[in-house]
Amino acid sequence: QGKFTLLRDTRTDGSFLVHHFLSFYLRAGCKVCFVALLQSFSHYNIVAQKLGVSLTAAKERGQLVFLEGLKSCLDLLFGEEEEQSGQPSPLQFMSESASNLKALFDFVRTSLTPTGSDSWKGPVLLVDDLSVLLSLGATPVAVLDFIHYCRVAVCSQLKGNIVVLVHSNEDSEDEENELVVNSLCHHSDLILWVEGLATGFCKDVHGQIKIIRRVSLELTAEQDHIQIYQYKIQDKNVTFFARGLSAAVL
Amino acid sequence: MAAAAGGAARGRGVTSFQRKAAAGSRLAAVVGTRPSVRHGQLLLSSGLPSLDCVLGGGVAVGTLLLIEEDKYGLYSNLLFKYFLAEGVVCGHHLFVASAKDHPDNILKELPAPLLDDTHRNELGEEATAVKSEDFQDSMKIAWRYQNLPKIEASPTTSTKFGHYYDVSKTMSPELSQSTKWYSFYLPEELSSQPKMKTCNMNSAYARLLHSIQRIIYQEGFDGSDPQKKQKTILRIGIQSLGSMLWGDDICSNDTPEDIHSLTKFLYVLRGLLRKSLSACIITVPAHLIQVLEYLQMLSVWILDALTAWKSDNNGIFSTNFLGFNSYIIFVIPPDIFLVPQSLLNQASNRGA
Numbered sequence: 120q121g122k123f124t125l126l127r128d129t130r131t132d133g134s135f136l137v138h139h140f141l142s143f144y145l146r147a148g149c150k151v152c153f154v155a156l157l158q159s160f161s162h163y164n165i166v167a168q169k170l171g172v173s174l175t176a177a178k179e180r181g182q183l184v185f186l187e188g189l190k191s192c193l194d195l196l197f198g199e200e201e202e203q204s205g206q207p208s209p210l211q212f213m214s215e216s217a218s219n220l221k222a223l224f225d226f227v228r229t230s231l232t233p234t235g236s237d238s239w240k241g242p243v244l245l246v247d248d249l250s251v252l253l254s255l256g257a258t259p260v261a262v263l264d265f266i267h268y269c270r271v272a273v274c275s276q277l278k279g280n281i282v283v284l285v286h287s288n289e290d291s292e293d294e295e296n297e298l299v300v301n302s303l304c305h306h307s308d309l310i311l312w313v314e315g316l317a318t319g320f321c322k323d324v325h326g327q328i329k330i331i332r333r334v335s336l337e338l339t340a341e342q343d344h345i346q347i348y349q350y351k352i353q354d355k356n357v358t359f360f361a362r363g364l365s366a367a368v369l
Numbered sequence: 370m371a372a373a374a375g376g377a378a379r380g381r382g383v384t385s386f387q388r389k390a391a392a393g394s395r396l397a398a399v400v401g402t403r404p405s406v407r408h409g410q411l412l413l414s415s416g417l418p419s420l421d422c423v424l425g426g427g428v429a430v431g432t433l434l435l436i437e438e439d440k441y442g443l444y445s446n447l448l449f450k451y452f453l454a455e456g457v458v459c460g461h462h463l464f465v466a467s468a469k470d471h472p473d474n475i476l477k478e479l480p481a482p483l484l485d486d487t488h489r490n491e492l493g494e495e496a497t498a499v500k501s502e503d504f505q506d507s508m509k510i511a512w513r514y515q516n517l518p519k520i521e522a523s524p525t526t527s528t529k530f531g532h533y534y535d536v537s538k539t540m541s542p543e544l545s546q547s548t549k550w551y552s553f554y555l556p557e558e559l560s561s562q563p564k565m566k567t568c569n570m571n572s573a574y575a576r577l578l579h580s581i582q583r584i585i586y587q588e589g590f591d592g593s594d595p596q597k598k599q600k601t602i603l604r605i606g607i608q609s610l611g612s613m614l615w616g617d618d619i620c621s622n623d624t625p626e627d628i629h630s631l632t633k634f635l636y637v638l639r640g641l642l643r644k645s646l647s648a649c650i651i652t653v654p655a656h657l658i659q660v661l662e663y664l665q666m667l668s669v670w671i672l673d674a675l676t677a678w679k680s681d682n683n684g685i686f687s688t689n690f691l692g693f694n695s696y697i698i699f700v701i702p703p704d705i706f707l708v709p710q711s712l713l714n715q716a717s718n719r720g721a
Contacts, residue, residue: 159643189640214568254632
């Protein structure tokens with residue numbers, strides 16, 4: 120409860136973790152607010168169905184609040200003026216000159232604040248992915264402020280969890296992105312760091328995942344626990360195994 | 370990979386076996402597409418069957434193929450034209466946007482498709498008849514196959530996936546004019562001054578987005594109007610996006626005025642593509658993919674947004690999927706195909 124999990128990927132695609140957490144929390148009966156900036160709703164729906172969860176059904180019963188970034192930005196750019204009279208678009212920062220993610224935060228807070236009739240277990244905020252916000256013009260400070268506000272609202276006040284995906288690259292020239300990623304790493308309770316193999320593409324091992332439990336945050340003079348596994352993504356699940364011990368080798 | 374490409378080249382057009390469509394199949398057949406075996410997405414041919422093999426069957430509908438230009442834009446231009454030519458042959462609609470060459474001229478320079486005998490007679494062109502003799506001469510080993518139709522392609526009724534083109538000849542005007550197409554030529558568009566929302570984007574990009582959205586909406590490619598439901602694909606081609614001619618100094622300036630204009634454009638474009646029956650090819654100036662690392666991070670495989678290709682002067686294309694695969698593009702008129710570089714290295718090692 121009240122945990123901040125950072126999903127980080129380098130030289131590979133970590134979205135399988137996002138799909139996993141989405142179906143995991145939906146199956147657990149939590150109320151999920153999914154800020155889906157990278158893909159369309161049907162993409163996540165197709166994968167979630169393979170994992171045994173229907174996103175449309177979850178949306179209908181109010182368990183899932185889905186912000187489809189691709190659709191919202193189209194409404195923002197091509198929408199009629201009359202539609203703007205209601206709530207401001209969560210992606211308003213794209214057209215406003217101030218890179219202020221307050222509208223996005225308000226959207227998250229209103230969707231996760233429990234109403235009287237809700238019977239869901241803890242709220243969860245899922246973001247895929249934060250690097251998109253930077254590329255759409257938000258300043259790193261605005262993004263970090265947004266995450267901070269979300270942590271206060273979701274983790275502290277509502278005792279919920281946050282899972283955020285970011286991209287990073289070790290020798291990256293994108294300083295803004297690296298700034299955000301490093302800052303988030305310091306504040307996370309759990310980091311799942313997915314990396315492509317340094318040797319390149321392999322059919323049997325798709326990459327390596329580093330699981331870092333930030334025990335050092337608990338001020339008990341312990342170091343962070345780090346575990347490293349390799350993984351292979353299959354059609355309906357992901358298999359993890361110790362390094363060098365993939366099924367193809369054994 | 371080369372074997373697969375070669376097999377694809379040899380296998381087509383020789384047998385008359387046609388698979389019957391499954392009775393009661395729910396997918397309304399759209400000309401020139403086929404479903405992917407891996408995940409049921411609808412795929413288009415990029416115009417180069419060997420490139421289709423590399424892309425895992427073809428370009429998926431709703432996605433974007435990004436190509437970094439080589440130094441003089443020769444090879445990237447070839448891929449660009451092949452993509453559009455494939456659209457003409459399949460009867461798709463085209464949307465051509467450019468800031469430098471007028472779209473009319475681009476359409477005049479598309480490569481000519483390799484057609485079979487019956488269609489050639491319909492066109493009644495002598496030039497193509499001469500070419501068929503060249504082909505017949507060359508069949509000294511496979512002479513049994515000499516009299517079979519070579520490649521079947523007919524612009525209005527072609528149901529094949531992937532066609533072959535003659536890179537040394539241009540498409541006949543009748544063929545290229547037979548297709549429905551829309552153009553966006555930036556110097557002409559800039560002269561008109563409609564008010565529009567730009568979301569702090571470069572005005573040229575904003576205009577292009579509005580133009581594309583208007584076509585998608587008006588022609589019914591997004592399925593929003595049941596009356597106007599389209600049964601064909603809109604192939605969008607944008608040339609040299611991000612260059613100075615589009616008013617963006619991101620390639621030429623270390624501290625560009627607006628570094629996010631192009632990424633915003635690509636994001637909105639992805640949104641438009643995802644909800645319509647369309648696919649897009651974009652060529653970008655050299656080194657832009659390095660400048661905008663974000664584009665590299667979008668280079669994800671399967672069900673996804675961009676496939677980014679880099680090229681160097683010798684026409685060596687490399688992609689950045691889960692690893693690094695380098696392909697060499699061979700242009701031997703009339704043909705053009707991709708061979709993985711690793712295979713060539715193996716062959717040369719064995720030879721040595």
